[in-house]
Amino acid sequence: MDNLAEYISGAIGLSVGGVLGFLCRAIVEHRLAIDRIKENIRLTEFNKSASEFRCSFTDEIRIVEESTIETDFSDIFNKGYVRHYNAIIRFQAYLSERDRAEIKKAWDNHCYPQGLDGYERHLPSAKFLHYDHSQGIEVVDGKPRISEEHEKSFRRAKNLVMKNLDSILTFAKFK
Known part of the structure; x- marks a missing residue:
């Protein structure tokens, strides 16, 4: 039992x-x-959000890709500045703290010439100055100077634009 x-x-x-x-x-x-x-x-x-963020830059990317030596990159980005800045503000909500700091750095590199510090860096007249290639002007060490080769200056500006845009849009890759 x-x-x-x-x-x-x-x-x-x-x-x-x-x-x-x-x-x-x-x-x-x-x-x-x-x-x-x-x-x-x-x-x-x-x-x-990443798709919307990338779309906010598509018009400018197309213009830069199809650009000629007469294209005024500074004017293009000054006109789109508010739209792009607002897109970054909206998109940052989806990024980590580290990525927020990195995209801010990429945005500053896109908007302002390297070599400018503090007050000078945020003058409206300094914005996108490093993309100016008109009459052969280029920015070296934060100071404009006359370029000897206008075509070379244009190509350098175009490459810089694409590099800076790519560094911003890198954060908006699909997951």
């Missing part, structure tokens, strides 16, 4: 353990499914 009681208590314990194990597994799977759904929503929102 003792063996029968042990057998029954063992069977009950095993059954209860099996039911509890099943319930624990179901709860864990449910939590994992919720986490996967949240991650998918986060990625979808990031990708949508």
Whole structure:
């Protein structure tokens, strides 16, 4: 009789353990499914925002790609400045702190010539000066000088524009 009681208590314990194990597994799977759904929503929102961010630059990218020596890059980016700045503000909400600092640095490099510090750097007249190649003007060490080769100056400005835009748009790759 003792063996029968042990057998029954063992069977009950095993059954209860099996039911509890099943319930624990179901709860864990449910939590994992919720986490996967949240991650998918986060990625979808990031990708949508990244797409909108990239779209805010498409007109300018097309103009630069099709540009000629007569193209005024400074004028193009001054006209789109507010739209681009607002796009960066909206997109930063989806970036980590580190990426926010990096995109700000990339944005500053796009807007202002390197070599300018403090007050000079944020003068409206300094904005996009490093993209100016008209009459062979180029910026070296933060100071404009006359270029000897206008075509070379144009190519250098165009390459700088594309490099700076690429460094900004790098943050908007799909995940």
